Amino acid sequence: MPIPKHIHLVTLGVADVARATAFYERLGWTKAGASQESVTFIQLSGLVLGLFGWNDLAADAGLPAEGSGFRGVALAINADSPDEVDAIIQAAVDAGASLVKAAEKVFWGGYSGYYADPDGHLWEVAHNPFFAKDAAGHLALD
Known part of the structure; x- marks a missing residue:
């Protein structure tokens, strides 16, 4: 199966x-x-x-x-614009997250940054101009 x-x-x-x-x-x-x-x-x-x-x-x-530090996983939110990336990261920091990496233009042509929740789980917030979303807001890669 x-x-x-x-x-x-x-x-x-x-x-x-x-x-x-x-x-x-x-x-x-x-x-x-x-x-x-x-x-x-x-x-x-x-x-x-x-x-x-x-x-x-x-x-x-x-x-x-036991164990801590980098866990080899990052959860991600795909934003509609670089401005939305900045706003989401700031909202998370205001809510108690730690800024891990300020958002910036990245080599693959998008814009992204990272924050960590209070338990250290990484969240990437990115604007990927190459990823489309469907009517429900889900990524639609195919």
Whole structure:
């Protein structure tokens, strides 16, 4: 059976679920009713973001919880313009994110920067003039 070409849920391991939830709510994102004290779900456009305790998530996967620093993953928001990139990054910083890399013109012809949420998860905000969006705002590469 081929694996479906969908990602339905991205779960971030966080140090404090309540603190992480408050950060994402300051971004204007809303906690879904399916959330519980130990896990928060946030409905995004075509995807659900989960916030689950770092140690609990590691235990659920059967892995050790040790480790920090670069995790080899960055989540991304594709903005409609360089000005929107700047505005999104500033809103995240105002909500408690750390600026990792100020937005700038990049070698591939776009404009991007990075912030980290309070648990260090990297978020890239980019304007990619080569990526189209459909009517729902989802990337439409094909």
